[in-house]
Amino acid sequence: MDVKDLKRLLESVRESDISELVLETGDYKLSVKRGGELAYAPPAPAPAAAAPPPATPAAPPATPPTEAPPAAAEAAAGNLVEVTAPIVGTFYAAPSPDAPPFVKVGDRVEAGAVLCIIEAMKLMNEIEAEVGGTVREILVRNEEPVEYGQVLFRLEPS
Structure with missing residues (x-):
């Protein structure tokens, strides 16, 4: 997902009555919540349930492309x-x-x-x-x- 897609997604959430959106792929997990305090949570501390820990640590290495193995x-x-x-x-x-x-x-x-x-x-x-x-x-x-x-x-x- 590139920056333009992310901006469109966030704009759609803002304009709708959706209060929470979770989008998860093999490369990343995106969680958007509305109505609460504005806070930043880095990907590593995010695991709260048993299922997310394997997905969250896997996301950062998949995001940046490297030119070498x-x-x-x-x-x-x-x-x-x-x-x-x-x-x-x-x-x-x-x-x-x-x-x-x-x-x-x-x-x-x-x-x-x-x-x-x-x-x-x-x-x-x-x-x-x-x-x-x-x-x-x-x-x-x-x-x-x-x-x-x-x-x-x-x-x-x-």
Whole structure:
């Protein structure tokens, strides 16, 4: 489900008299409740019943795409520099929908090179490489929402 679909779904819930909606697939679980206090609950602490714990931990690894197999990513993670999201927002891999992405896996980048844009509250924030090196992994898809501290890229320093 992309951000546009999620926005349409939330708008539909807001305009209806539905008080609770739970949508669960093999990749994720979405729970929306209306009428209570506004609160954020991260996916890991959410399990309250016996059935959700297996589904909830399975969701985060399935969401971010990796360019390398998980075992290879874990093995190589020791020498890679992680670029994390400094804010909550929407990830954009390119400066515009019809433009090529800022970087691809295998690209060499210099320190200060723009890797992506995160949109937060209609402001476009360029995320730059802190070190020069080679892009080894891109862990987020274009137009996906990202959380503060979420790993976006892994770079192999040069």
